[in-house]
Amino acid sequence: MRARVLIRPKEGILDPQGQAVERALPALGFEGVANVHVGRLVELDVDSVDAVPEMCERLLANPLIEDYEVLAVE
C-alpha cells in the first residue's frame, strides 16, 4: 500500500519559508495569495497504513513543531 504523509509547521509557529514564498508570488503578478506554508511530503510503500502514525511520531515528523497527516493513496 502506498502511503502519503503531509508534514507542515504547527500553526502559530513562525514559518519564514512560507512568508518568503508569500512575498515572492505578488512579485510575479499573482495577487490575492495569503497564508502560505511550506512543509514536506513523504511517500512510502507499507504493508499496512496503521504503522505510519507511529513512524511520524518517532521519525518522519517532530510533533513538537510539526503536524502530520497520513493518507492512503492506493
Next chain:
Amino acid sequence: MKFGVVRFPGSCDEVDAVLACEQQGEAEILWHGDRDLKGVDAVVVPGGFSYGDYLRVGAIAQFSPVMEAVAEFARGGGPVLGICNGFQVLCEAGLLPGALLPNTGLRFLCRQVDVEVVNAETTFTGACGEGELLSIPVKHTTGRYYAPDATLAEMDANEQVVFRYAAGNNPNGSVRDIAGVCNRERNVVGLMPHPEHAVDPLTGSADGACLFASAARLAAAA
C-alpha cells in the same frame, strides 16, 4: 580527564572540538557506528551536518549506535555537551527540551556573538561566571530555538536556560533569546554557538574554553 568527541558522517567541527578538549585533558573520536564510549568521562556531540541532515536537522543521527550509548551515558549522569548540530541531535533525541527551526531570516549566519551565561551551575558552565558575556561565533541556518510555552515555564522553574544571546545579539529569532539549555539534572547541555571555535586568542577569543574547563574541573573533583 578523557573527552569523547562523536564523529558522524557529515560532522565537520569534531577536529576543533578535539583540540578544545585537549587543552583540558585527553580526547578521543567516537565513531557513529560504535556503541563503545571507550571509558570517556564526558562526551561532546559536535557541529556539522550529521547524515546530511536529511529529513530534519539531527533527525537521523539520534538513532545511530553511538547515540544509543550516549543517551544511556547521559541518563546515568554522564556529562554531554551538544554544539550546534550536536544540540539539534540532543533535542531530537529527547535528551534536551525544545527544537531548532530555520533562522527567521532564512540565511546561513556566520558571525561572532555575545552570549550571556545565565546558569553557571551546570556541568559545562561551572568554571564560567554567572552573567559573564562570552564572545563566541555562531554559524548555522537552523538555529532558532523553540519550545512551547508550557515547556518554557517548566524550564524557567528548573533554571534550564543556560545561555542567552546578549541584548541585540539574537541572530536567528530564538524564543526569549535562548542560545543554550540543559536537562533537569544539568549534566546535558546544548547550545547553538560554537565554544570550540573560540579557545585561542589567535582566533579572536578564548572565551569558549570555560565550557570544556568546567567539565574538566568537575572530573578532577570527582
